[in-house]
Amino acid sequence: MDKFNPELDLRLERVAENVKPETIWKAWTRPEHLKRWFVPEPWTIADVEVDLRPGGIFRTVMQSPEGEQFPNLGCFLEIVENKKLVWTDVLLPGFRPAATVESGADLPFTAIVLIEAHGKGSKYTAIAMHKNVEDRKRHDEMGFQEGWGKCFDQLIALAPEIR
Amino acid sequence: MDKFNPELDLRLERVAENVKPETIWKAWTRPEHLKRWFVPEPWTIADVEVDLRPGGIFRTVMQSPEGEQFPNLGCFLEIVENKKLVWTDVLLPGFRPAATVESGADLPFTAIVLIEAHGKGSKYTAIAMHKNVEDRKRHDEMGFQEGWGKCFDQLIALAPEIR
Numbered sequence: 652m653d654k655f656n657p658e659l660d661l662r663l664e665r666v667a668e669n670v671k672p673e674t675i676w677k678a679w680t681r682p683e684h685l686k687r688w689f690v691p692e693p694w695t696i697a698d699v700e701v702d703l704r705p706g707g708i709f710r711t712v713m714q715s716p717e718g719e720q721f722p723n724l725g726c727f728l729e730i731v732e733n734k735k736l737v738w739t740d741v742l743l744p745g746f747r748p749a750a751t752v753e754s755g756a757d758l759p760f761t762a763i764v765l766i767e768a769h770g771k772g773s774k775y776t777a778i779a780m781h782k783n784v785e786d787r788k789r790h791d792e793m794g795f796q797e798g799w800g801k802c803f804d805q806l807i808a809l810a811p812e813i814r
Numbered sequence: 815m816d817k818f819n820p821e822l823d824l825r826l827e828r829v830a831e832n833v834k835p836e837t838i839w840k841a842w843t844r845p846e847h848l849k850r851w852f853v854p855e856p857w858t859i860a861d862v863e864v865d866l867r868p869g870g871i872f873r874t875v876m877q878s879p880e881g882e883q884f885p886n887l888g889c890f891l892e893i894v895e896n897k898k899l900v901w902t903d904v905l906l907p908g909f910r911p912a913a914t915v916e917s918g919a920d921l922p923f924t925a926i927v928l929i930e931a932h933g934k935g936s937k938y939t940a941i942a943m944h945k946n947v948e949d950r951k952r953h954d955e956m957g958f959q960e961g962w963g964k965c966f967d968q969l970i971a972l973a974p975e976i977r
Contacts, residue, residue, distance in 0.1 A: 654908065705868060705892050706900075728891065728909050729868050737869075741904055741911045745817065746891050746924045748904045748945040761909045782911040 659787050661779045663799045668772040670810045675766050675773055676733045677813050678806045684813060685711065688805035691798055703730055708744040724749075728761070736764040758790055775803060822950050824942045826962045831935040833973045838929050838936055839896045840976050841969045847976060848874065851968035854961055866893055871907040887912075891924070899927040921953055938966060 655662060667675070678684045682699040689696050690713045697720055700710040706726050713721045725740035739761040743749050751757065765776040777799055781787040818825060830838070841847045845862040852859050853876045860883055863873040869889050876884045888903035902924040906912050914920065928939040940962055944950040 659910070728905075737909055739905065739909060739911070742891075742902065742924070745943070746900055746902060746926075747822070747943045748902070748922045748924060748949075750945040759911045761905070761911060763909075780908070780910045782913040786911075 655778060656780075658784055659781050661781075661787060661790055661795045663775075663777045663796060663803070665775045665800070665803055666769055666772065667775060667807050667810075668770065670772050670807055672733045672766040672768055672773045674810050674813050675775060675806065676736075678809065679736055679764060684806075684809065688802055688809050689713075691801040692805065702744070703727060705729065706742075706744060706746045709738045734766055736762075738762055758786060758793070760786065760790065777803075818941060819943075821947055822944050824944075824950060824953055824958045826938075826940045826959060826966070828938045828963070828966055829932055829935065830938060830970050830973075831933065833935050833970055835896045835929040835931055835936045837973050837976050838938060838969065839899075841972060842899055842927060847969075847972065851965055851972050852876075854964040855968065865907070866890060868892065869905075869907060869909045872901045897929055899925075901925055921949060921956070923949065923953065940966075 678688060680701060680703055682701050685699045685701070686696045689699070689711060693716045695714045696711055697714040698710070698712040700708050702708045705728055709725050709727055711723045713723065715721070723740060724743060725738050726742050726744045726746065727736070727738045729735060729737035741749055741759045741761065759782060761780045763778040763780065765778070767774045779790055779795060781790065841851060843864060843866055845864050848862045848864070849859045852862070852874060856879045858877045859874055860877040861873070861875040863871050865871045868891060872888050872890055874886045876886065878884070886903060887906060888901050889905050889907045889909065890899070890901045891905075892898060892900035904912055904922045904924065922945060924943045926941040926943065928941070930937045942953055942958060944953065
């Protein structure tokens with residue numbers, strides 16, 4: 652039940668040959684970096700809040716080129732520095748059950764980001780876990796692979812600037 | 815957002831003059847003890863699974879005197895030994911969003927149990943956090959105060975046997 656389930660989950664796997672796990676971790680956990688890669692261009696991130704502890708807030712506001720804003724609100728569940736980050740929009744900060752899922756598409760899911768050392772770089776795995784096949788299908792059709800892949804490319808392009 | 819909200823939450827507070835926090839913690843986290851106090855008599859606990867880590871399973875099966883069984887499935891969110899235990903039925907083990915909340919009354923909530931040293935004994939606080947006023951009201955009318963209170967009395971009665 653707590654493993655990748657191809658019927659319910661989506662997974663993006665990438666290798667970054669020259670970007671260390673510590674750099675990817677910083678990109679994922681510091682608002683100033685998240686603002687620059689967390690949505691595919693030409694969309695932008697209008698705001699980010701990160702409280703990096705279990706139950707701590709993870710809030711992003713995505714903005715369309717036309718200026719329309721889409722908030723995403725959730726909380727962190729598990730934090731293993733440089734290795735694993737888990738968050739969900741099913742629970743609000745403080746672990747309160749969410750009344751309505753505040754994500755762009757009202758899509759309830761839990762995200763697991765795994766980072767491993769791989770040669771001089773990193774192996775990166777991002778998993779989205781859903782409650783049923785319908786939510787998985789909807790997330791897939793929204794362009795999970797393309798969207799999360801483009802974001803990861805943006806993260807890698809930003810890596811040289813991350814200290 | 816991550817504090818007690820009287821409009822959305824329920825709270826039971828008790829003082830146990832002669833029961834140490836360590837004993838209450840063991841009663842809450844070991845299946846052999848949970849089986850003996852976790853539902854008001856004459857109901858019984860037919861089965862318990864505890865994997866005491868964030869994302870680990872917390873499953874109980876309550877059984878009516880007539881033999882009907884009511885499973886409750888969720889996962890632990892935060893574990894601070896002898897002090898704080900947080901779990902929810904909104905997420906399944908491994909943090910997957912739950913398709914339908916498997917509790918006796920299909921009631922989504924997050925439970926926070928707080929234990930503090932208090933003289934020679936303990937102060938005990940149990941909080942149930944809900945997503946809206948309707949769920950809080952339903953949980954209240956199901957007898958939260960009386961049910962959780964009776965269970966705590968049963969726990970205290972069991973305390974002399976807990977090592």
